[in-house]
Amino acid sequence: MSSFSVTEPSKRSKWFAGTLVILYALITMIPLAWIMLTGFKSPADAISYPPKVIFEPTLEGYVNLFTQRTRQTEDFLANNPPENWRDEIVRQYDMVIVGPSKFGERFLNSVIIGFGSTFLSIFLGTLAAYAFSRFKIPLADDLLFFILSTRMMPPIAVAIPIFLMYRQLGLSDTHLGMILLYTAVNISLAVWLLKGFIDEIPREYEEAALIDGYTRFQAFYKVVLPQAATGIASTAIFCLIFAWNEYAFAVLLTSGTAQTAPPFIPTIIGVGGLDWPAVAAGATIFLLPVMIFTILLRKNLLRGITFGAVRK
Amino acid sequence: MAEVTLKNLSKSFGTDVGVADISMSIPDGAFVVLLGPTGAGKTTTLRLISGLEKEDTGEIWISGRNVARETPAQRDVAMVFQQYSLYPHLTVRDNLAFPLRSPILKTPEGDIARKVSEVAEVLQISHKLDNKATALSGGEMQRVSIGRALVRDPAIYLMDEPLSSLDAKLRTDLRVELKRIQASLGATLLYVTHDQIEAMTMATHVGVLNEGGLVQFGTPREIYENPNSLYVASRLGLPRINVLPAGIFGGAPSGTAQIGMRPEHIAQGDGLEAEVQRVEHLGDQNRLHLILQGHALTTIADPSVDYEPGAHIKIAPRNPLCFDADGNRIR
Ligand SMILES: Nc1ncnc2c1ncn2[C@@H]1O[C@H](COP(=O)(O)OP(=O)(O)OP(=O)(O)O)[C@@H](O)[C@H]1O
Ligand SMILES: [Mg+2]
Numbered sequence: 025m026s027s028f029s030v031t032e033p034s035k036r037s038k039w040f041a042g043t044l045v046i047l048y049a050l051i052t053m054i055p056l057a058w059i060m061l062t063g064f065k066s067p068a069d070a071i072s073y074p075p076k077v078i079f080e081p082t083l084e085g086y087v088n089l090f091t092q093r094t095r096q097t098e099d100f101l102a103n104n105p106p107e108n109w110r111d112e113i114v115r116q117y118d119m120v121i122v123g124p125s126k127f128g129e130r131f132l133n134s135v136i137i138g139f140g141s142t143f144l145s146i147f148l149g150t151l152a153a154y155a156f157s158r159f160k161i162p163l164a165d166d167l168l169f170f171i172l173s174t175r176m177m178p179p180i181a182v183a184i185p186i187f188l189m190y191r192q193l194g195l196s197d198t199h200l201g202m203i204l205l206y207t208a209v210n211i212s213l214a215v216w217l218l219k220g221f222i223d224e225i226p227r228e229y230e231e232a233a234l235i236d237g238y239t240r241f242q243a244f245y246k247v248v249l250p251q252a253a254t255g256i257a258s259t260a261i262f263c264l265i266f267a268w269n270e271y272a273f274a275v276l277l278t279s280g281t282a283q284t285a286p287p288f289i290p291t292i293i294g295v296g297g298l299d300w301p302a303v304a305a306g307a308t309i310f311l312l313p314v315m316i317f318t319i320l321l322r323k324n325l326l327r328g329i330t331f332g333a334v335r336k
Numbered sequence: 337m338a339e340v341t342l343k344n345l346s347k348s349f350g351t352d353v354g355v356a357d358i359s360m361s362i363p364d365g366a367f368v369v370l371l372g373p374t375g376a377g378k379t380t381t382l383r384l385i386s387g388l389e390k391e392d393t394g395e396i397w398i399s400g401r402n403v404a405r406e407t408p409a410q411r412d413v414a415m416v417f418q419q420y421s422l423y424p425h426l427t428v429r430d431n432l433a434f435p436l437r438s439p440i441l442k443t444p445e446g447d448i449a450r451k452v453s454e455v456a457e458v459l460q461i462s463h464k465l466d467n468k469a470t471a472l473s474g475g476e477m478q479r480v481s482i483g484r485a486l487v488r489d490p491a492i493y494l495m496d497e498p499l500s501s502l503d504a505k506l507r508t509d510l511r512v513e514l515k516r517i518q519a520s521l522g523a524t525l526l527y528v529t530h531d532q533i534e535a536m537t538m539a540t541h542v543g544v545l546n547e548g549g550l551v552q553f554g555t556p557r558e559i560y561e562n563p564n565s566l567y568v569a570s571r572l573g574l575p576r577i578n579v580l581p582a583g584i585f586g587g588a589p590s591g592t593a594q595i596g597m598r599p600e601h602i603a604q605g606d607g608l609e610a611e612v613q614r615v616e617h618l619g620d621q622n623r624l625h626l627i628l629q630g631h632a633l634t635t636i637a638d639p640s641v642d643y644e645p646g647a648h649i650k651i652a653p654r655n656p657l658c659f660d661a662d663g664n665r666i667r
Binding site: 226232238 | 386387407414415421424434
């Protein structure tokens, strides 16, 4: 016997929804899967036509990604037998490994700048959102609109002024410069999202804490912060994704010390022919941190993304 | 425990009057009940005392200190909110311990554990101590929020309809328990309720509010037997006091426009003839709904006597209360 329920969807609509979600996931995952596969192909397999789905996997792409290589004479190769599996892979092309590539450094830059700016955006955004949500601030609505309006033009429209400004201030190609820049872009989103989440938290909790003997700041971090955790987590993911993937500013403002992975990965293509497996390997590794971060916070994200609408 | 005094306290919200010129002295160890219809300013009064709301004019004195410049934490008050507000991310145990762990009290963990289990026992929530605060029924939440006040030993407890969502049995249990705690600790309480039995059984003093103003303050007996206006008379008493034009029975002092008779102040056997409309059998008494010259009346009667709807009985007032045209008492 099945009974009719208003809140519980029927079996058929659950099936329908499930099928749609799986279809959508498949479609969006095909390019990702393709990149990941290409990372394990040989250069020949990578560009073969028709494209190969079944192939013999190799770590060539990854070796090429992390190393710098040079071509050597037959004499040299004959007198220096390969020392490890990495050497063996590059010997197929009469090359030897001369040192690590810049990818590791660039990847580390991405981590520092991405997570650094995310932390700063969330830290400042939470404090600002709390103030907007709880205190009577003169012109609060106008200020909020102003904060949002910084997001209305495409960031790249201000690229030239920022480029000139950064050169004057010595912030070009520095970690601090990039962290500040990404924070400036992200903070409007952070303030707005977090204000929504904090608005949802009834004031009575803080009032109760005030009466229970806590100061306002203690009430904020003991009562408001834990309850805003879902909102903070989902906002953090949005901020990280932007900072992590940002390309245009990174190309313009960084070249060496502070260069992030996105502008670096395409430069691999230029070194020694069209090395698609190495590019694909770089893209795959580049995807991992955001993926892990999102998976770690996914519980929060799922609840947070409903913007508290169903929270009790 | 301490004395709390309000002096000419006023608070408006824009054009809405929250509290208008309230003066009241809550003696040390008193159990003061605030009565009043919705919107009368009961919650606002509690919030002003706790410091959550800033008064427009007037003064609040707690244990001899003018607390105008003190934060809620410094005022040393405990409050049970009308909408129970448990910390949803904490367990019941941590909710109860929260005030004790505050930087002001800094209670040792051993004392906290003892106090929490003591209070949980009283409120019959010991078996739920490890539940998340959100995994409770409404009544359980309400008890936890009472508990969060009771773990403390503040200058005054402020309670805003703390028993409103409990079932009848629990309500009676907790009523007795609260009264016992108050008497044994000598605690001072300011307590808001709409429940007449709570008001009559627990209060040492009752304050009746109307549209932000305090219209009468006295012992429950004074308020019940000697109300100074028709408004106060109708706040207490169940069934409500019967109101009739002064002329019907005659004999009222001059200036009387209306007389008020409590249901138990109607004598049967003599006087004017009324028709029985409906009889309610409550077990220990019968409630009779009568019509007297077109006016509806309620009275109580001996449960052993059978009254038939449509029957006629004779009634007369016993010590009626007399009120003038504005509803003020004439003595
Ligand atoms: N924050 C506020 N903003 C605006 N008006 C308010 C606010 N708080 C209370 N008021 C107004 O003050 C008056 C008194 O409200 P209060 O909450 O004290 O009533 P109450 O006696 O507690 O009523 P109830 O029995 O319904 O709880 C009401 O008219 C209400 O609209
Ligand atoms: Mg109220």
